[in-house]
Amino acid sequence: MNGKHALRNGILWGLGFALMIAALYMVFIYVPTEKHTGIIQRIFYFHVPVAWVSFLAFFITFISSILYLWKRQTKWDAIACASVEVGVIFTTLVLITGPIWAKPVWGIWWTWDARLTTSLVLWLIYIAYLLVRSLATEPAKGARYSAVIGIVGFIDVPxxxxxxxxxRTQHPTTIIFEGGLTTPMLMTLLVCIAAFTVLYVLLVIQSSGLKTMEAEIRRLRIIKAE
Amino acid sequence: MNKAFTKIFTIFWKDMLTEFRTREIIISVLVFALLVLVIFSFAFGTGADMTEMTAPGILWVALTFGGIIGLTRTFAVEKENSRLEGLMLCPVDRAVIYWGKLAGSFTFMLAVAVVVTPIFLALFNLPIFLPRLALVIVLALIGFASVGTLFSALAVNTRARDIMLPILFLPVVVPVIVSAVKATVTVLAGAPWGDMLTWLQIMIAFDIIYLVAATLVFEFVVEE
Amino acid sequence: MENLGYLLAAYTVIWAVVFGYILFLQRKQRRLQRQIDALKGSIEK
Structure with missing residues (x-):
């Protein structure tokens, strides 16, 4: 890794760390407790950014998959795949924190509401993406196949x-909480979204770097075999 | 345009001829779909109150799983006999191959549905002649075939290919399954056209979107 | 202060998974780097 990258990564890690500390401070100390649902509403400030990031991740995969099929540069495949990895982890978190929030508020773990169900279906599609990648008969095919799934799967979201x-026309989550979003709540949410977006970028840089290293190892092995 | 259509038909007819001779796919899929129908009827019961709610679900589980078996076979047969390479050597656009295979898969699924659906309706003591149900089935099967042809071409080149297709296929066709079940419920309940319009619209949108998208990306799946 | 347990559970899960993933990435990076170094070394010889 050269100096420019190291500097950029250093700045990003610093920014991410500062934002995360700010987010934690705002969630637990700054923002007032919501009147109706109580302290549990604080899950919202992390649940929503995590959901946003997972959606962003699959969108980035969609774009990089198109670019990979078009330009055939390994970096786009690396970004697409890294983004799915991060996206699946974050969707898993959405699917875990959603029920943890729903249970005390509505008394049920799971509702087949549009957002939760879409997250579940997305999770299944991108698990299949990762499976195809690892089970493809050769890496080049895996890259092409996963790019196709990255495109076709994302179209399915809407x-x-x-x-x-x-x-399911009955829709409990349209009312997230009765009072609506007050200014401090909105501020906290925005800081959390910023913090998680930076975290996403960091994780994708890190993970796509590993994909590039794996490609390098394959290249060196071929040289060695010759 | 006309030329492309002839080529598509040639590929489609090749699949039909093979199938006429071996009857490998249709019969096995048909038996499988009927078994699903029977097993699910045992599992859920067939009382009059159950019929309304569970019957459409049972029909669509049978058609979906039968469809998957059929889709797995269509490309697996090509792969086993190294015929896929031969097909790819054809001097035609990859999209033509996609549409040819698509037409074949759709016809197989439709043939199975034509037999399974009346048996299903009879088993649940429902009216046999339901033109609106035919429309629902055609729209849903186009959706299945559009996604399924793309994914079976893809799954055939992975290890564990038999399990790869359902894993890829099922989450993507969730909208079709939901819409098909909901539309079937309204048909069986004898509800007016307006009630099923939403579901038909979703299926039409899905079909068009996936036919276009799959035509565009199919070449990346089959390229060597 | 009711439901504090749920809140703690949600935040614990998020942080455990995120840190676990970062740790996994770092270990993998070190392992791959060692492999690259070893391969480069053996090629130069």
Whole structure:
């Protein structure tokens, strides 16, 4: 890794760390407790940014998959795959923190609401993405196949959301909490979203770097074999 | 355009001819779909109150899983006999191959549905002649075939290919399954057209989007 | 202060998973770097 990258990464890690500390401070000390649902509402400040990041991750995969099929540069494949990895981890967190929030508020772990269900379907699609990648007969094919899934899977998001919305018209989450968002709440949410977006960028840089290293190892092995 | 259509038909007809001779796919899929129908009827019961809610679900589980078996076979047969390489050597656009295979898969699924659905309706003592249900089935099967043809071409080149197709296919076709079940419920309940319009619209949108998207990306799946 | 347990559980899960992932990435990076060094060394010889 050269100096420019090291500097950029250093700045990003610093920024991410500072934002995360600020986010924690705002969530637990600065923002007042929401009146109706109580302290549990504080999950919202991390649940929503995590959901946002997982959606962003799959969108980035969609774009990089198109760019990979078009330009055939390994870096786009590395970014697409790293982004799915981070996206799947964050979707897992959405699917865990969602029920933890729902249980004390609505008395149920799971509701087939449009957002939760779409997250679940997305999670399954991108698990399949990772599986195809690891089970492809050769890495080049895996890269192409996963790019196709990255494109075709993402197109499904709006259709799934729309369908589930029609399917379950009763919709508990439209009212997140009664009072609506006050200014301190919105501020806290925005800082949390910024913190998690920076965390996402960091993780993708780190993880796509590993993909590049793996490609390098394959290249060196071929040289060695000759 | 006309030329492309002839080529598509040639590929489609090749699959049909192979199938007429071996009857490898249709029969096995048909038996499998009927078994799903029967097993699920045992599992859920067939009382009059159950029929309304669970019957459409049972039909669509049978058609979906039957469809997966059929889709797995169509490309696996090509792969086993190294016919896929031969097909790829054809001097035609990859999109033509996609549409040819798509037409074949759709026809197989439709043939299975034509047999399974009346048996299903009879088993649950429902009216046999339901033109609206036919429309639902055609729209849903186009959706299945559009996504399924793309993914089976993809899954055939992975290890564990038999399990790869359902893992890829099922989450993506969730909108089709939900819409098909909901539309079937309204048909069986004898509800007016307006009630199923939403579901038909979703399926039409899905079909168009995936036919276009799969046509565009299919070449990346089959390139060597 | 009711439901504090749920809140703690949610935040613990998030942080455990994120840190676990970062740790996993770092270990993998070290392992790959060692492999690259070893391969480069053996090629130069």
């Amino acid at each position: 259709i799934v959301f729309l369908t589930v919305n029609m399917w």
